[in-house]
Amino acid sequence: MTAASPPGGRPAPDAVCPAIPVVVLGLGGVGRTLLQHILRTRESLAQGGLRVVVHAVVDSQHILTDWSPGGIADPELRAIVEAKAARRPLSSLSSSETNKRLTSHAHGGSFESLLPPAGGASRVYVDCTSTADLGCTLVQALPRLAGLVLANKKPLTDSLAVYDAVLRAGRRVRYEATCGAGLPVLGTLDRMLGAGDEIQRIAGALSGTLGYVMAGLEEGRPLSEVVRAAKAAGYTEPDPRDDLAGTDVARKALILARKLGWRLELADVAVESLVPPHLAPAAMPLPLFLEAGLPTLDDAMAQRCAAARRDGNVLRYAATIEGGSCRVGLLAVAPDSPLGRLKGSDNLVAISSRCYASSPLVIQGAGAGNDTTAAGVLADILDMQDRWAGAASGQ
Amino acid sequence: MTAASPPGGRPAPDAVCPAIPVVVLGLGGVGRTLLQHILRTRESLAQGGLRVVVHAVVDSQHILTDWSPGGIADPELRAIVEAKAARRPLSSLSSSETNKRLTSHAHGGSFESLLPPAGGASRVYVDCTSTADLGCTLVQALPRLAGLVLANKKPLTDSLAVYDAVLRAGRRVRYEATCGAGLPVLGTLDRMLGAGDEIQRIAGALSGTLGYVMAGLEEGRPLSEVVRAAKAAGYTEPDPRDDLAGTDVARKALILARKLGWRLELADVAVESLVPPHLAPAAMPLPLFLEAGLPTLDDAMAQRCAAARRDGNVLRYAATIEGGSCRVGLLAVAPDSPLGRLKGSDNLVAISSRCYASSPLVIQGAGAGNDTTAAGVLADILDMQDRWAGAASGQ
Numbered sequence: 172m173t174a175a176s177p178p179g180g181r182p183a184p185d186a187v188c189p190a191i192p193v194v195v196l197g198l199g200g201v202g203r204t205l206l207q208h209i210l211r212t213r214e215s216l217a218q219g220g221l222r223v224v225v226h227a228v229v230d231s232q233h234i235l236t237d238w239s240p241g242g243i244a245d246p247e248l249r250a251i252v253e254a255k256a257a258r259r260p261l262s263s264l265s266s267s268e269t270n271k272r273l274t275s276h277a278h279g280g281s282f283e284s285l286l287p288p289a290g291g292a293s294r295v296y297v298d299c300t301s302t303a304d305l306g307c308t309l310v311q312a313l314p315r316l317a318g319l320v321l322a323n324k325k326p327l328t329d330s331l332a333v334y335d336a337v338l339r340a341g342r343r344v345r346y347e348a349t350c351g352a353g354l355p356v357l358g359t360l361d362r363m364l365g366a367g368d369e370i371q372r373i374a375g376a377l378s379g380t381l382g383y384v385m386a387g388l389e390e391g392r393p394l395s396e397v398v399r400a401a402k403a404a405g406y407t408e409p410d411p412r413d414d415l416a417g418t419d420v421a422r423k424a425l426i427l428a429r430k431l432g433w434r435l436e437l438a439d440v441a442v443e444s445l446v447p448p449h450l451a452p453a454a455m456p457l458p459l460f461l462e463a464g465l466p467t468l469d470d471a472m473a474q475r476c477a478a479a480r481r482d483g484n485v486l487r488y489a490a491t492i493e494g495g496s497c498r499v500g501l502l503a504v505a506p507d508s509p510l511g512r513l514k515g516s517d518n519l520v521a522i523s524s525r526c527y528a529s530s531p532l533v534i535q536g537a538g539a540g541n542d543t544t545a546a547g548v549l550a551d552i553l554d555m556q557d558r559w560a561g562a563a564s565g566q
Numbered sequence: 567m568t569a570a571s572p573p574g575g576r577p578a579p580d581a582v583c584p585a586i587p588v589v590v591l592g593l594g595g596v597g598r599t600l601l602q603h604i605l606r607t608r609e610s611l612a613q614g615g616l617r618v619v620v621h622a623v624v625d626s627q628h629i630l631t632d633w634s635p636g637g638i639a640d641p642e643l644r645a646i647v648e649a650k651a652a653r654r655p656l657s658s659l660s661s662s663e664t665n666k667r668l669t670s671h672a673h674g675g676s677f678e679s680l681l682p683p684a685g686g687a688s689r690v691y692v693d694c695t696s697t698a699d700l701g702c703t704l705v706q707a708l709p710r711l712a713g714l715v716l717a718n719k720k721p722l723t724d725s726l727a728v729y730d731a732v733l734r735a736g737r738r739v740r741y742e743a744t745c746g747a748g749l750p751v752l753g754t755l756d757r758m759l760g761a762g763d764e765i766q767r768i769a770g771a772l773s774g775t776l777g778y779v780m781a782g783l784e785e786g787r788p789l790s791e792v793v794r795a796a797k798a799a800g801y802t803e804p805d806p807r808d809d810l811a812g813t814d815v816a817r818k819a820l821i822l823a824r825k826l827g828w829r830l831e832l833a834d835v836a837v838e839s840l841v842p843p844h845l846a847p848a849a850m851p852l853p854l855f856l857e858a859g860l861p862t863l864d865d866a867m868a869q870r871c872a873a874a875r876r877d878g879n880v881l882r883y884a885a886t887i888e889g890g891s892c893r894v895g896l897l898a899v900a901p902d903s904p905l906g907r908l909k910g911s912d913n914l915v916a917i918s919s920r921c922y923a924s925s926p927l928v929i930q931g932a933g934a935g936n937d938t939t940a941a942g943v944l945a946d947i948l949d950m951q952d953r954w955a956g957a958a959s960g961q
Contacts, residue, residue, distance in 0.1 A: 181827065184736040212762040219736060341579035341614060342952060353761070353921060355754045355929075362742075362750065362945035367607040432576065509930075512907055517925055526748060526938045530912055532931035534750075535904075536922050543921045550757035557737060557952035 183218065189559045190222040191552060192242070192292070192317075194285060196309075197299035198230040198255040201322050201348075204545035205299060206252050210245055212549070221556060223549075226294065227285060233261040234274050234281055238292075286312050293317040293559075295552055299545075301325065307333050313340045317558065320551040321346040322544055327429070328422040328437050334429060345554060348547030350423045351377065351518045351538040358554075359534065360430050363524060370431055372523040373492040374502075374509075374531075377423040379516035379539045380407050380414040381488040386515055388476050389485055393469040394445075399461065406516065410457050415445040417488070421499045424490035427520075428497045435497055443500025445472075445488075479503040485511050509533045578613065584954045585617040586947060587637070587687070587712075589680060591704075592694035593625040593650040596717050596743075599940035600694060601647050605640055607944070616951055618944075621689065622680055628656040629669050629676055633687075681707050688712035688954075690947055694940075696720065702728050708735045712953065715946040716741040717939055722824070723817040723832050729824060740949060743942030745818045746772065746913045746933040753949075754929065755825050758919060765826055767918040768887040769897075769904075769926075772818040774911035774934045775802050775809040776883040781910055783871050784880055788864040789840075794856065801911065805852050810840040812883070816894045819885035822915075823892045830892055838895025840867075840883075874898040880906050904928045 195202055209223050216222060224242035228235050228251055235251070237243045243251075247269065254263050262273060274281045282305070287294060295318035298306045306326035309319055310333055319340070326333060327346060337344050347357050356375075363370065376382050383406050387397030398415070401407050407414050421440045428435050448454065450464040479486045484503040487510045491498045504511045509521040509531060518538025521531040537543055590597055604618050611617060619637035623630050623646055630646070632638045638646075642664065649658050657668060669676045677700070682689060690713035693701045701721035704714055705728050714735070721728060722741060732739050742752050751770075758765065771777050778801050782792030793810070796802050802809050816835045823830050843849065845859040874881045879898040882905045886893045899906040904916040904926060913933025916926040932938055 181829075182730045182734045184734050208762045212760070215762070216760070335577045339577045339579050342955075347757075353758070353763075354927065355750050355757060358753070358757075359750045362753075362949070363748070363941065365607070365611070365948045366748070366941035366944040367603050367610070368748075368941055434576075515925065526935075526941055527931050530910065530931065532749065532929075534927075534929055536925065536927035540921075546758065546761035546763055546921055549761040553760045554757070555952065557950065558955060560737070560953060 181218075184220050190224040190240075191556060191559060192224045192226050192294045193552060194227040194229070194294055194296045195225060195299065196229045196297060196305060197301075197323075198228060198251070198261075199299065199301075200541040201544050201548065202228075202297075202299035203252045203255050204541040205297065205548050206248050208545050208549045210248060213245070216553075221553070223552060228261070229276070229282075229285070230255065230261055232275060234276055234285060235261050235264075235269065236272050236274075236285075282308070287315055289315055291315070295320060295555060297548060297552065298323040298326070299548065303329065310336045310344075313337070313343065316340075317343065318552075318555045319344045320548055320555075322348045322548050324349045324419075324422045324426065328425050331434060331436060343555075343558075345551035346426070347551050348544045350426050351375075351520060351534070351536075352540060353543035353547040353550070354518060354520070354534050354536050354538055356520050356534055357426070357430060359532070360427070360522070363522070363526070363532075364431070368527075369525045370522060371493070371525075371528075372531075373427050373431075373490070373520060374523075375424070375427070375490045375492075375518070375520040376487055376510055376513055377420050377490055377518055377520070377538065378414060378417075378488065379518060379537070380411075381417075381420070382513065382518070383516045384415075385485075385487055388472060391476075393466070394472040395465040395469050398465060402461075410452060412446045412450075412452055412457075412460065416451075417442045417444050417499050420488070420490055421497075424492060424497050424499050427490070428492045431492065433492075433495055433497070439497065441496070441498045441500070443498075445501075475501065487511070487513065509535075576613075579615050585619040585635075586951060586954060587619050587621050587689045588947060589622040589624070589689055589691045590620060590694065591624045591692060591700060592696075592718075593623060593646065593656075594694065594696075595936040596939045596943065597623075597692075597694035598647045598650050599936040600692065600943050601643050603940050603944045605643060608640070611948075616948070618947060623656070624671070624677075624680065625650065625656055627670060629671055629680060630656050630659075630664065631667050631669075631680075677703070682710050684710055686710070690715060690950060692943060692947065693718040693721070694943065698724065705731045705739075708732070708738065711735075712738065713947075713950045714739045715943055715950075717743045717943050719744045719814075719817045719821065722821050726829060726831060738950075738953075740946035741821070742946050743939045745821050746770075746915060746929070746931075747935060748938035748942040748945070749913060749915070749929050749931050749933050751915050751929055752821070752825060754927070755822070755917070758917070758921070758927075759826070763922075764920045765917060766888070766920075766923075767926075768822050768826075768885070768915060769918075770819070770822070770885045770887075770913070770915040771882055771905055771908055772815045772885055772913055772915070772933065773809060773812075773883065774913060774932070775806075776812075776815070777908065777913070778911040779810075780880075780882055783867060786871075788861070789867040790860040790864050793860060797856075805847060807841045807845075807847055807852075807855065811846075812837045812839050812894050815883070815885055816892075819887055819892050819894050822885070823887045826887065828887075828890055828892070834892065836891070836893045836895070838893075840896075870896065882906070882908065904930075 226242045276282050297320045299322045303325040306323045310326045350356050421442045489502040513519050519535040521533045523531040621637045671677050692715045694717045698720040701718045705721045816837045884897040908914050914930040916928045918926040
């Protein structure tokens with residue numbers, strides 16, 4: 172026995188896989204962490220005969236490319252991560268060589284130059300932005316792409332016409348990180364559906380922020396106090412009403428429902444917002460909301476919690492996907508159900524099906540954050556490696 | 567909106583994937599259910615441009631082959647399932663055409679004829695047997711196989727020499743169903759490790775039978791009563807000592823530990839058997855064990871449960887993979903921990919890592935049974951489809 176011996180003691184694979192060529196769009200927290208994960212996994216992936224080659228990175232203003240076989244070199248990738256983390260533009264990278272490969276896409280025109288011509292180079296595009304337009308452009312360009320990995324939910328929750336372009340691409344599009352970050356939710360549904368299981372119901376707690384809020388309410392604290400604490404701890408969007416409105420959860424629920432084959436639009440998702448219209452961002456500035464608006468919601472919320480407790484239940488902010496429809500909002504559940512047992516900011520997805528009839532298949536864990544989200548994105552990229560290997564290598 | 571519209575209303579994929587050619591070894595419960603799942607998913611897979619072609623089925627005595635492009639026809643696959651479910655041999659299939667394609671491998675010689683010559687046809691071999699020899703033969707033949715899917719744990723828990731042959735094949739070997747049946751445990755570890763997460767600890771309840779037993783003990787029932795009830799309900803192996811000895815859990819734990827890169831042999835797994843040597847199958851026939859042997863264990867087990875309860879804990883039969891070593895046995899855990907909250911016969915795996923540090927990634931659900939196991943096997947087969955598609959189809 173040689174426990175925990177270095178990986179070097181293990182045999183190398185007998186089929187060497189070529190490089191996976193990628194274009195990384197978006198250099199915010201997820202995009203930067205993705206580059207860091209790519210750098211960190213260089214050695215372990217090489218032991219498996221695998222290499223991720225970054226040929227281009229794109230932020231909101233510039234495109235930096237290197238179409239040579241090795242792509243952008245590791246020291247330069249590190250410099251890009253550092254510059255963007257310090258909120259410096261790509262153009263701040265100093266080398267004269269770099270500047271030759273830098274183009275501005277301030278007017279959108281140069282983005283087209285990133286896309287391969289029909290029948291051209293085989294690349295995986297990775298959308299780590301949160302914009303609607305870029306992702307949808309990529310989806311429309313799918314027939315020319317070898318693959319598309321999305322951390323961005325917007326292309327998947329756009330119109331069914333855009334979504335149908337995703338469906339047509341089949342496994343050339345992966346988007347595990349759009350629902351539960353690194354949690355294996357969508358891949359699990361793919362496996363279940365592919366193998367002929369029939370999904371009856373999905374119930375999910377898909378917002379760490381709202382999980383934190385519901386846990387605070389369960390302790391008897393006023394809504395306003397819990398939300399202010401969550402904001403102070405950095406758990407919420409800059410305007411916590413963006414979390415409380417449930418829109419992000421609705422997008423995730425729609426992604427799950429569409430995965431089941433249901434032909435729904437975002438407007439078909441019934442969303443219960445915890446913020447009434449007269450306190451919404453359009454009606455009230457943030458400081459006033461936090462100081463005066465939010466506390467007016469405390470009593471009603473405390474009463475709902477108390478009502479649930481009288482019935483022996485606890486309140487959760489959950490997505491329910493069942494019977495062809497999709498609902499997002501407060502749900503009273505038994506304390507010993509998967510959702511009821513959930514504490515803190517973990518995400519949880521419970522899938523009931525023919526195979527998981529008496530108790531659901533449950534996946535639970537941290538469902539947000541740059542580290543887990545970027546890990547989910549990189550895993551999706553690596554999951555495409557067989558397209559560069561082929562059955563022939565196994566003979 | 568057209569909720570739950572028929573799949574026919576969805577767009578067909580723009581890249582058609584060729585057929586996946588398979589050879590199914592073993593026609594027990596898992597092998598037969600796999601054939602049924604293949605038949606049941608014909609239509610939905612066809613909508614995704616995909617087809618699983620069964621070219622050969624093998625039971626303990628015979629091989630039935632059809633190497634034509636369409637493979638064994640669906641009516642014949644149905645007849646095979648029926649015959650084997652009724653414990654009739656493959657040779658009982660009546661058609662004269664079938665008998666021409668049927669060979670006996672009573673003496674082992676004809677199995678070699680199933681394997682492709684070097685550089686020959688591209689096939690996925692699916693081991694649904696529980697024998698040691700056949701699976702290890704397949705592993706040794708891996709350089710000639712396009713893929714190998716294992717429901718059989720034995721090749722993975724054989725010597726490191728055999729296991730190293732699996733490692734060399736990389737993603738051409740899949741074995742999700744060997745640990746938790748259809749639960750996405752090994753694939754999730756693959757994704758986490760590939761993306762650079764660092765696994766600190768895996769804790770798992772990996773036996774539905776022992777889960778059922780521990781739940782009964784927690785209710786204060788005597789061990790002997792719970793085991794007899796589990797046997798009567800069909801939850802145990804024919805001899806429940808096969809479950810109580812923990813060997814099956816030890817194999818699963820070793821598969822998990824080896825996935826982490828630890829160079830362990832099965833003998834390195836510390837296994838706490840719930841059956842002392844003087845009551846083991848070699849020392850005592852089953853009826854005597856159930857009547858006289860088993861009740862002698864009741865008091866000691868009740869005392870262990872009571873001791874755990876005094877400390878505010880509950881007892882679980884669990885695998886612990888941590889710090890380079892692997893342990894299987896009784897574990898006292900907090901009632902509000904993932905393992906502690908587990909009820910009934912569900913499996914549960916909790917993975918602690920850099921990304922899942924404050925609370926683990928938890929996967930829970932039914933982890934046994936022919937339906938879920940065969941679903942896991944079919945999902946593994948389908949997961950290899952990209953090898954027949956290639957990056958080129960995406961351009």
